[in-house]
Amino acid sequence: MAGRNGSNQEKAKVIETLRPAYKLCQLLTIASLASSSFYAALKANQQPPKNKDQTIIETIQAIRADDELVSFADALGYRPMTHYINQRRAARGEKPVNHKRVQRIMQENKLSSHAYERQTAKYKSYKGTTGRLHKNWLNRRFQTDRPTQKIGTDVAEFRWGTETINERTFGSFFIDFYSGEIISHALSLHPNTDFVLASLEEVQRRSQQVPYLVTIHSDQGTQYQSTAYQMALKQSHIRQSMSRKATPIDNGVVESIIHQIKVGTVLNHEYATRDALELAINQWIDSYNTKRIRERNNWLTPVQMRLLYETNKAA
Template sequence: MVCELRREFKFPLKQLLAISELSKATYYYWVNRFERPNKDEMIEQVMLEIRQEHTNAGYRPMVELLKQRGIYVNHKKVQRLMKKLGLRVTTFWHKSRKYNSYKGKVGTVAKNKLHRRFNTSIPHQKITTDTTEFKYYDKGVQKKLYLNPYLDLFNNEVISYEISKQPTYQAIATALQEALELTSDCLYRRTFHSDQGWAYQMKNYVFKLKSQK
């Protein structure tokens, strides 16, 4: 404001600073800042072009879409530039629920033998598992992956796992088979603990566990 008034009305700088209650150092700081070239002009232009194609892309998709054009910028800078350019997200996705494999009783529900006793001094005796959903972006599109790990409660080591694009029984069964083979050296009865979701109630899953000695 001080700079503009001085250019238009040619007021003495000292008088303008007194009226605006600005220090001389502050005045020259902003003069130099206004005259500084915009180093992000090219990135900003590309972001504006992307926003015309993807009208509601937030900063995460924007980072991925910039990468596709050979521009690698961290998400904090993208957030700052979007705020500067006024690229607000006007439509929000509803927060998705955490994946829950439990769909009620669809097969055999095993007894809870651990009863929250999640510690053991014996390797490969107590194994726990669950399906975890992860979200990621591919070419600006949100996608999901499902991780099926088997964890040894002796040392919290992941002894086997399988990743799939859908929550399938086959992925769980593949990881289970590997876990069974790796823990077969245990001299004690093994316990495989899960949340008793639909896949863990299936006949094939229960049969595999019961067939182990």
């Protein structure tokens, strides 16, 4: 017989086992258990065990279905997912959960992201030495303590329809290494210098508002070797930096974020038309900049990180 201090449900289990051999009233007296408490505990024992993780599972599913996060929610790992969960739990007045518990729950319930499993060939804009090459001023020193100081850029290819070479659009992206913010981008059917210059305009505008040297890093693509691009940087007093030949890791931050764009679009979704694809890319970038929290930003979004810097500077 369970001790007198045992839970009512534990006592009820033992009593049920012994009932064939003893009278119920005797067992209840020994267990110091009222008959009403016994039957309540017996009913509770017959209920299926409550899944303590169910609320968290439902929250993960809600985050994945959130219209504001849907463009990247499927690709979230357990660490950022933990912070999104805790934001919602705090709003409900609930205690935060540990990231290790979220990791376990996602693994056990097949909620882990598989969005990064697909790969695609990288567009290569390098055509040999067609213009002037520049020194690698960054040399993989991507970290900076202020926005617009170190910026990376690259051109990427995205395909729609049956994904032939006639069904592809190109994106030019400028990314701030301070916060990961995609400062500007342009989409075009032709990966020429003009569309790179179009995406450069916002960077030029921001560079005029800071008192320090701005460096833009790229690979050795023909667009970045062109006279027009290099003159645009020189006129804006922007220093040009280039990766070594065939060394993508020299521009690793940009490579990583462009891959995230592809994960959120062409690697896990299909688009029937160019318009549908370009709309998805634009929406993903807007959502990423304003909704996607990043661990290296102390769990702020890229835009929040920049605005916090500007607020602290103005104080």
